[in-house]
Amino acid sequence: MRATILIGLLAGAAAMVPALAGAVTTPGDIQPDPAHLKADIAALVRFGTRSSLSDATSRTQGIGAARAWARAQFEADSAACNGCLTLMTPQVVTTGKRIPSPTVFQDVLAIQKGDTDPDRVVIISGHIDSRVSHILDATSPAPGADDDGSGVAAVLESARLLSRHRFHATIIYAVLSGEEQGLIGGGVLADVAKAMGWRVEAVLNNDIVGNTHGLDGRVVDDQVRVFSEGVRADETAAMAAERRRSGTENDAPSRELSRYMAGVAAADMPGFAVRQIFRADRFGRGGDQSPMQAAGFPAVRVTEADENYTRQHQDLRTENGVAYGDVLSGVDFAYLARVTRLDALTLAALADAPPPPAEVRIAGAVTADTTLSWTAAPGASGYRVWWRETTAPAWTQSRDAGDAYKLTLTGINIDDYVFGVAAVGEGGLSSPVEVSGSVGAFFPPPRNGADGGIPQRSN
């Protein structure tokens, strides 16, 4: 049962923020430090266990001390940027199948307000809680170095790096609680986002992002998996009908976000690639991106290329010569720095670029041509229409529309391709691509029964 979310505002001095950098951040500015990442995870491991059911009052051990430490990291970052981060600690007190008695679950959020489009929000998240073999074990050592110390370290290092710059949109660095107890902190974040009216463009949920040694002995340090949903979790019956008519089952905003991250890696990270996985999470599983998707927000899960299950959710022990446990030595910090760089570059690009255009429409059935139209994206200097084969994973062809709100692709048949449009801003930075109608909308209009997509045809 969920109690009322308490939203705590801890600090904030946005009016004092000086201009620290140009509006468009260059990729070379963003270089995560493996030593920072290692120090952060080592600090998290020193709390003994970060089980959500552990001691929340000690200053040195348990989940409460860990959360206070995360808060202190953000406070230090904020002090270094003249108060550019506002801290928020929303919490819920709840019980459940994996929560035998009422327990406080508190997220620690640092908010870096955008300068021209502050209501638009991009989020990076990781979960601070850890676990061992038994989910109710609140006292055994649970280092959680990779799951999810690695994700929290990626969040903290992103905050450290990006808080030195200013962006058009707001960036939120989210240290979540209670993932292992049932995605509690992701639910708190979704509730806060709705209550605050944030226009969430992206959630990059980093969970298990630091190990390179797979169970099969392989070492994979040149790619990271990004999981996305092709059909939005908040789909209504009307949206499902529209999706079937338009054939856009591979084009939820979450999937476009995955394609965008793959593009960032391809453009700015030679030797490192996104392996896009076209499902919402690992098979049959979920993460803190799930409650965000359920709330209608575009969200992906970022996870290392080859997981090692002897290092996750395990009591520390050696059995038949195999060492079990999620310990610091199982994290490859150079690899984690690459994943963090991908996260930070993606956040910076999204926050510097305009949002995707709104109200994307498509027409052209039973004609030789295809026409896309849209409404203005704030801050956009132009628009680019994209299309691809229906079987292609990535956008392959594009045409510049200038600053028009409409483009006709002569002789390109609407039946044979998927189409979308992106907004382009200063420095050529692009938004993600958005396909037509409510199926593809990054920022869906309030639900009042209106169907913004293609008209149904009887022929």
Ligand SMILES: [Zn+2]
């Ligand atoms: Zn996890």
